[in-house]
Amino acid sequence: MKNSKKTKKLNFSFVQIFVLVTLIFSLVLNVSSVKALDSAPKDNNVTLYFFWGDGCPHCAHEKSFLEELQQRYPELEVKSYEVWHNSENAKFFSDMAKAFGTTAMGVPTTFLDDKVWVGYSDYMGEEIEEKVKYCIEHGCIDPIQKLGNPSSSEISESKETTSTKAEDNAISEDNAITIPILGKLDTSKTPLIVLTIILAGLDSFNPCAFFVLFFLLSMLIYSRSRKRMFLIGGTFVFFSAFIYFLFIAAWLNLFLIIGNLAFITIIAGIVALIVAVINIKDFFFFEKGISLVIPEKAKPKLFERMRNLLKATSLSSMIFGTIVLSIAANTYELLCTAGFPMVFTRILTLHNLPTFQYYFYLLLYCLIYVVPLIAIVIIFAMTLGAKKLTEWQGQVLKLISGMMMLCLGLVLIINPSLMNNIFTSIAILATALAIAGIIIFITKKVKKYKEAKEGNN
Structure with missing residues (x-):
């Protein structure tokens, strides 16, 4: 009888220890999962402002690049404004540039978060993509907030004089040559x-x-x-x-x-x-x-x-x-x-x-x-x-x-x-x-x- 009581007591102790360990392990897992959720990348929406001119070759190249970028990052919204043939868009461009402490010198010009890119090159494209990824993960301001009037609905967004397809403007690798400086x-x-x-x-x-x-x-x-x-x-x-x-x-x-x-x-x-x-x-x-x-x-x-x-x-x-x-x-x-x-x-x-x-x-x-x-x-x-x-x-x-x-x-x-x-x-x-x-x-x-x-x- 004594051995039987000892065995029961021992089993009861093992059960208690097992339950206690399980509870502690579950608690640790829950805390870790909460931390993991907190540290997981947040899918923030990103707004980019793109000012371009009809007939500008570099604008066409960036336009094609931004279309590809939107396909890779659905969170990205590109607001496009043609400024050579639209006086409202040109004024908006000038106001936006002033808000960023610069002047509207030429196109293409890109505004994203607190950064401005004037012109376009492959290197600039890489910079823009890195900034988009950062903004999706950490969140960025809408550039129009710098104007003090966050509403851009009155501006003629994407008022194009000619339609431009991405496949028409992208440089085909078969037709591309690289020249130093150029x-x-x-x-x-x-x-x-x-x-x-x-x-x-x-x-x-x-x-x-x-x-x-x-x-x-x-x-x-x-x-x-x-x-x-x-x-x-x-x-x-x-x-x-x-x-x-x-x-x-x-x-x-x-x-x-x-x-x-x-x-x-x-x-x-x-x-x-x-x-x-x-x-x-x-x-x-x-x-x-x-x-x-x-x-x-x-x-x-x-x-x-x-x-x-x-x-x-x-x-x-x-x-x-x-x-x-x-x-x-x-x-x-x-x-x-x-x-x-x-x-x-x-x-x-x-x-x-x-x-x-x-x-x-x-x-x-x-x-x-x-x-x-x-x-x-x-x-x-x-x-x-x-x-x-x-x-x-x-x-x-x-x-x-x-x-x-x-x-x-x-x-x-x-x-x-x-x-x-x-x-x-x-x-x-x-x-x-x-x-x-x-x-x-x-x-x-x-x-x-x-x-x-x-x-x-």
Whole structure:
């Protein structure tokens, strides 16, 4: 009996211990699960504000990126505002930028929590995604709260002038190439580097610049010194490029300050058309009426500076005189070539690039611009002036320049985004060249016919 009682007592103790351990273990599990629930990520809704412009390539790329981001993160709400064609949206953009302590300089611009991204790149896309993930887990403010009026219902959200599909705007890996400094480029669209080379190449055939350089080198022929011709010609070309760079940079900064409003692009297109008409007129009626050439009253002063340059005895005075001549000559030359830099910088600002890329393209433009001038110096020095620019060649350059400006001006007015497609760009420029070629061909035939008729009489 005693053993039986002991066994019962022992069993009862084991049961008590088992129940106690079970209770403690359950309590620990409950506390852990509560802590786990508290520490689990919270699915907070996230609001992102995206300001863009119709026809802006970088805006299209970010738009595609944000659509993909919404598919991955359903908590993300993207409020999209087109600002180039909608004054209400533009004002909202300006107010939002002020609330964040900045200014509405360009598009695309993205507001999320307390951060602002101006422009778009792959790196910025990664930053935006990281911020979205953070906001989903920890919660973030709606950027519009910074305005002091949290209601955005009165703003024309997503007021688009053209529909843009994500698959149309995403860069296909088959069409993408990566270039240092420039980043990833879509070969199905016109890379800015190609457009820069084309426009700078056309601008480089500047009759005014050729006239001054030819005249300067012609005066140096009498020295019979190739070394002197290379030195003076090279100095003149270098400072011509430097002054031209400053001139184009002024256009660029003007457009950056004014912003990407659509009417500014239209004004640039109208100015381009005026320049085009004047240049085309000069082919048929050279230097009659209004002409974008070096004024006749300015030529005597330039010639006097050239003659003084020939009298220089020391190397330093010769170089200084060439620099002064280059500054004076290029001041007048800007009248001949204002159109292309204006069109180029306007197209450039529509792409909303980082600052260093803007100036990279300006530098490239200027380097290409002086290639024909360098060629003239080399040929002139080697042949001692056997080749010269005739009046007829000057007129032909004016016509080609005018036809190009005419086409570019029309594109800026009608649809600037046409320049984003490489095939369209080539077609536009080829059309301009073809029309100019036909006009030159017909003009030559008419001249020969008239000369033959006069000879028979």
